[in-house]
Amino acid sequence: MVKALRLRKNDKIGIISPSNPITEDLVPQFNKGIDFLKKLGFEVVVAKNALSITLGYSATPEEKAEDINAMFKDPSIKAIICSQGGATANICLSLLDWEAIKKNPKIFLGISDITVLLNAIYAETGLITFHGNDVMWGFGRELKPYDKQEFIDRFVNGKIGLINNSGERATIRGGTVEGKLLGGNLGCLLKLAGTTYFPNFEESILFLESYGFSPEGSYCNFVQLEQMGVFDKVKGIIVGYIYDEYADQRRVHMEDILEKATSKYHLPILKVNDFGHNCPNTVIPVGAKVKLNADEKTIEILEECITF
Template sequence: MLRYIIKIEIMTKIIKPIKLKKGDTVGIIAPSEPIIYKQKFRRGVQELKKLGLKVVFSKNIFKRYGGYMAGTPEDRLDDLHSMFKNKKIKAIFAARGGFCCNQLLSLIDWKLIKKNPKIIFGYSDVTVLLNAIYQKTGLVTFHGPNVELSISQWGHYTKKYFSKAVFSDDIVGKIIQLTKWKILKKGKASGRLIGGNLSVLRTLLNTPYNPNWKNTILFWEDTGITCEDLDHFLTHLKLAGVFDKISGMIIGKNNKLNKIEEKSDLNKLLFLSPEKIILEITKKYKFPIISDVDFGHSGEQITIPVGVKATIDTSKKLFSIDENAVN
């Protein structure tokens, strides 16, 4: 008698937070690195207030520990939990990124977050929080500007897509190009959006917080990495089976990537460009790739909700968000 083993993918029920409105109170936490540029941070707070929002700080937001942490892991965890527990807080913003958000993952009370869903915003190292929260609870999270270095100096484009994402329950739809996007591989794909900072995102692989990659569109960006790093990180995702599962890829602005033009004349002949590295590693896969999309560590950026449906169509240079992210 033949026995068949059927692998069933268990899909987490999607939870959407309540949209923001003028008069709402939002909280700011520092889940990773301590605030460095206080004047910029204050400017970011003022920008949120200009939107009609009331702003409160977490208890430990200005703490420092060990030189690179905004308080101990327990301090930062307490701030995160307190913000989710507080019924008056309608959204949570990260002050900035860093290198140690992943210290919190094994400590987080996921049931608390699931019972108190609300908007949570950030990028860079906050990538681990956004994707882990979505994976463990189904709560849609928001890859977008941090307070200190982004909201403090945002322009019309960033503010527009921020507002579209969290102040309205309408579908965002087609993303308008601010700068020129590039088509690296042709095709059309649909799927739920998963991603963030590449070097941080890969640290979730082979952990309980690794996203369900099946039929997703991977979006990523990075900053301050070399071409060698890029090859290493993408190969890691490939070996982990991520590229066997995703339906498409969206690449943002890779700030300070060690480009071929910056190398010596000899190395210019030897080194692959970032685009060639990406194409070399993904050559056996048929999913479409759009690059230089307007998000990342430099310039204006769109807000990308983690967990909602989207479409890319290279024949139209189209990236559209096809589902509302808030209720």
């Protein structure tokens, strides 16, 4: 397992756009997110291609990889935060310098489509990565005190132990297990299916969230995970906030479908609202060992995620 150094005041944070680019109309919100980081006492360095739309809808695979590789190789950069998610984070994977990433461990933070990179980086290098707010839709919005404190606790203070609760939690299936955290956005995680970048889910706890929801789509995704043998390997599942504009009109929700899809596996399942789209976000260490107690509705980080 590889761990990054904690953040200190005046450290440099690099900003990259490995998925969707920052288009002209998004620049004001992007700058607001950068200002948030500066107010915390950090210097911000925007990557060379962060605003590139060479393909018309995105930077090229080469441009994305150039930024990621450069940020990891630059000794002055102590953390890398993604500007936003989107749809194209997987196009640069074959161009990444995995050896350089492993030799220069840094905090790597993102959400949504960045799930692809969080899990691929961990699978290829063993570096603990982090699922949490991005620059645009996290730090660029009106953050809750919860979000700010979780960022400081995890990256500056190196806090482990119980993950703070930002809202209602529900036991879907009881039980207590320990394992390494893997996952993120459900659809984006499955972009890695069939590739060498898909992580080994042996002895793991799967965490999932989704932007948008359809019963049919979710069921198909869960069947795919089963067919891939994931449910034979994982020890428990955490379901985060599921952004669904039609939630009030539905008879079933994602956790209901997951419960039925995994009924023969007897896996503990906990529903929380502590991570996802359009909600408060804790910082989840991808690859770190945690304890899930679905009966007590707690998630406890058991090992240090960064070094001092």
